[in-house]
Amino acid sequence: MLLTELAEKIGGTIVVDNPSANITAAYTSDLLSDVMGHCGEESALITIQNHLNAIAVATLVGNEAIVLCHSRPVPDDMKAAATREGIALVTTPLSQFAASVALQELNPSQK
Amino acid sequence: MRFDLHIHTCLSPCAELAMGPQEIVARARAAGMDGIAITDHQSAKNAPAVMECARRVGLRCLAGLEVQTAEEVHTLALFDTAEAALALTEHVYAALPKRKNDPDTFGDQPVVTADEDVVEMEGRLLAAGCRLTIPEVARLVYDLGGLYLAAHIDRPAFSVISGLGAVPEGVFDALELSRTAQAAEWERHTAGYALTRASDAHHPGDVSRVWTEAEGEFSVAGLRDIFARRATRLSERITCF
Numbered sequence: 001m002l003l004t005e006l007a008e009k010i011g012g013t014i015v016v017d018n019p020s021a022n023i024t025a026a027y028t029s030d031l032l033s034d035v036m037g038h039c040g041e042e043s044a045l046i047t048i049q050n051h052l053n054a055i056a057v058a059t060l061v062g063n064e065a066i067v068l069c070h071s072r073p074v075p076d077d078m079k080a081a082a083t084r085e086g087i088a089l090v091t092t093p094l095s096q097f098a099a100s101v102a103l104q105e106l107n108p109s110q111k
Numbered sequence: 112m113r114f115d116l117h118i119h120t121c122l123s124p125c126a127e128l129a130m131g132p133q134e135i136v137a138r139a140r141a142a143g144m145d146g147i148a149i150t151d152h153q154s155a156k157n158a159p160a161v162m163e164c165a166r167r168v169g170l171r172c173l174a175g176l177e178v179q180t181a182e183e184v185h186t187l188a189l190f191d192t193a194e195a196a197l198a199l200t201e202h203v204y205a206a207l208p209k210r211k212n213d214p215d216t217f218g219d220q221p222v223v224t225a226d227e228d229v230v231e232m233e234g235r236l237l238a239a240g241c242r243l244t245i246p247e248v249a250r251l252v253y254d255l256g257g258l259y260l261a262a263h264i265d266r267p268a269f270s271v272i273s274g275l276g277a278v279p280e281g282v283f284d285a286l287e288l289s290r291t292a293q294a295a296e297w298e299r300h301t302a303g304y305a306l307t308r309a310s311d312a313h314h315p316g317d318v319s320r321v322w323t324e325a326e327g328e329f330s331v332a333g334l335r336d337i338f339a340r341r342a343t344r345l346s347e348r349i350t351c352f
Contacts, residue, residue, distance in 0.1 A: 031183055033240040036208060051268045056238065059216050
């Protein structure tokens with residue numbers, strides 16, 4: 001899935017773009033240690049963790065994009081790190097549950 | 112006396128490499144501290160070096176670590192001796208994820224001597240949470256004779272309030288406010304605990320810019336007594352960086 005398509009499905013705003021993102025899965029979690037343990041590559045991370053460490057973890061697990069729910073603001077340092085690491089950032093007014101439902105085709109177990 | 116109970120060294124991946132023992136001790140003294148505590152993420156391996164430096168100039172220094180618990184809450188464990196802090200470090204290390212630190216992503220983690228020679232590069236992932244829960248860490252800390260504080264309870268991530276929604280009663284010795292928090296706003300969230308303020312310095316210029324003041328002895332027993340009496344006074348917050 002392209003980033004523009006993902007953003008459209010969740011009524012999202014692309015804060016940091018990544019036109020080459022190829023998103024094939026998604027994982028929803030607010031516990032970064034859980035993300036590290038279970039989130040796969042080429043995925044979008046759906047979370048409320050709007051801080052720098054989320055980018056570090058996303059880099060580690062190979063995320064293509066982070067979806068920040070409840071329209072959480074993106075701090076400048078997070079934006080800069082995402083740009084540097086080539087990780088797209090999308091904010092959405094949806095909750096984690098609603099965003100996950102809207103992106104259900106990215107559920108790895110349904111493939 | 113004035114003290115700053117939350118200072119990182121270069122061992123913390125997110126701290127500047129300039130945070131060597133001598134720099135920290137010099138900065139803390141210049142800021143008028145009577146005592147400090149060294150609290151790197153998930154490790155006390157640089158505490159002995161800073162304690163040695165502090166001893167040379169007559170500054171009191173506790174050995175500690177900032178434990179990131181299974182709940183992803185940052186908590187401070189503080190001890191009179193490096194041995195006790197290193198014993199807790201072993202428990203935390205055993206509960207860390209198997210993944211190794213990637214210095215390009217998280218930062219370098221050098222263990223240094225008092226003279227700032229590098230002994231080793233810590234390879235464990237200190238930027239991650241461990242599998243120990245807050246009650247489990249509290250039990251270990253108290254068994255080792257230490258103090259247990261909740262760090263920066265005002266922060267929107269990695270704090271006991273952001274993680275658990277409220278401060279649990281009967282677990283901590285005191286709570287810490289970050290340098291920007293307005294004390295009056297947080298007093299109703301304290302659940303009866305004493306408040307402290309500390310610099311949480313990751314850069315030399317931040318060491319002991321804020322602090323806590325109290326009458327008593329700078330040691331685990333002395334601070335426990337101060338916290339039990341809730342006899343702390345906090346420095347003003349800093350609103351600009």
